[in-house]
Amino acid sequence: MLLQQILNGLTAGSVYALVALGYTMIYGILGLINFAQGELYMAGAFAAVLLLSAYEVNFFLAFLFGMGVAALVGVTLERVAFRPLRGAHPLVPLISAIGASILMQSLALLLFGPTDRAFPVQFEFATVDVAGIPISTLQGAIFGSAVFFMTLLVLFVKYTRFGKAIMATAQDQDTARLMGINVDRMISLTFLIGSALSGAAGIMMAIYYNATYPRMGLLPGLKAFSAAILGGVGNIPGAIVGGLILGVAENLGAAYLSSGYKDAVAFAILIVVLLLRPRGLLGGRGH
């Protein structure tokens, strides 16, 4: 029972971690809390679901398409809602991000309606007994792909020219510009990667819960944000650790305390972390 809950938590947590990576990277480079991150998650899920229900396409192609659409929306968002406000007090883009979030949510509501959509492709998932605990292969697949994307991101940031340029921009924009880095392009690239990861997370959850709807990104988005703070905002391994801890804590809270307060666990953790250790577990960039 306990192990089962921990495994459920790790599955949800790995998805939070993917979204949290987007938050953390964008915060790291712009000092901006992108409240619309949850809507990118929703955009990715909708893109994949709509493509799969309209055309007979390969699932992996639809997955990539969903990530691509989320990335496109993210980059557009940065252009429209954040770039014109760069250099203003951090609260200004924060409010603008809130505006973008409700804008996209209500746009999705108008375009796609309020009802849940089932995932158009049915998968055959088995339940495997590992050391006496039944594990669904779906959970395994979600956890596995999340880990895959995270590894990819860490390798990208550490070992590629673009990755290093992003880190340089995050550390000091002016110096990065002096070194010949196109800062605007790096910011766009950060939004592109962060949004694609959120889109991937959205598609996985659309399969896991078999439901895609306009408000699906709201709570996961906010929880992923808590995860980013928990791990230390601006810190990439921190976002992963924060996401996993949050997912597990939430599931344990729902199982052993009260299921009605499941969604409150993440925010209670957020408040406690901000009060006791505002730089997060692994130490974020902070201000």
Added chain:
Amino acid sequence: MTEYFLHLAIISSFYIILALSLNLIIGYCGQVSLGHAAFYGIGAYTSALITIHWGAPFLLGLVLAVLVAALFGLGLGIPTLRIRDDYLAIVTLGFGIIVDLVLLNLEVTGGPDGLTRIPPPDLFGLNFRFKGNYLTLVMFCVLAVLLLVYRLVHSRHGRALKAIRDHEVTARVMGINTAAYKIAIFTLSAGMAGLAGSLYAHYITFINPESFGLHTSILILTMVVLGGMGSILGSVVGAGILTILPEMLRRFADYQDLAYGGLLIAMLIWRPQGLLGVGKVSQKFILPKGKKGT
């Protein structure tokens, strides 16, 4: 028809108080609260619960609503306002969601159904089911809040607040206790939202958590941004416009949220001072000249 206009005027008044209180935080603390509706809800539920269950008089409910909401504001403000600028936004957002969940799950608050049969005010033997009387009561409260805010902003403390808002470090160097001021304003603001909540509960006579969620917090924020952050008159106008316009444009109700989102972004990019905030907005919120659009 007059009934309907009275109703609109009363509803606008609640939002005027809410917008004014949030504007104190944004325009005079340079902070954003994303859980303002939670204080509104705490006020509404406090007042409703003690008048229903203990048969307390309306006035006691009102006073307690203000005090309890302010107490929550104080509890939330003390730890958070001393740290970073954007932390308050996040903590209040989380606080708003937790309060929403607590109201939904507690037995005493009636869960998703909320509370019904909240008694109307019992003051001076007047019948407050008559909307004209209620409007008088609400107007009296609005004027009191307006006077309080106006006097506060134009006092010695108001100048200290403006100094904090415009340059916190300099203010601290001048010997202003910036943390104490911020906490005081946040507490006051939460209390004012509690007042609006109590007035709302006794007017509508039934409340449920739906009225006090994230959506309401964002609506109040939009009112402040539209009217002009830091402008008292702006909050009154912003609240008035965003209460009355949606009523007149009922046919387009589906597009309401879309419009709020677009309005927030567009105002910040093209008119960050809001409709009436010329020369009154913190320099913090306006882009330095020549830096626009990088």
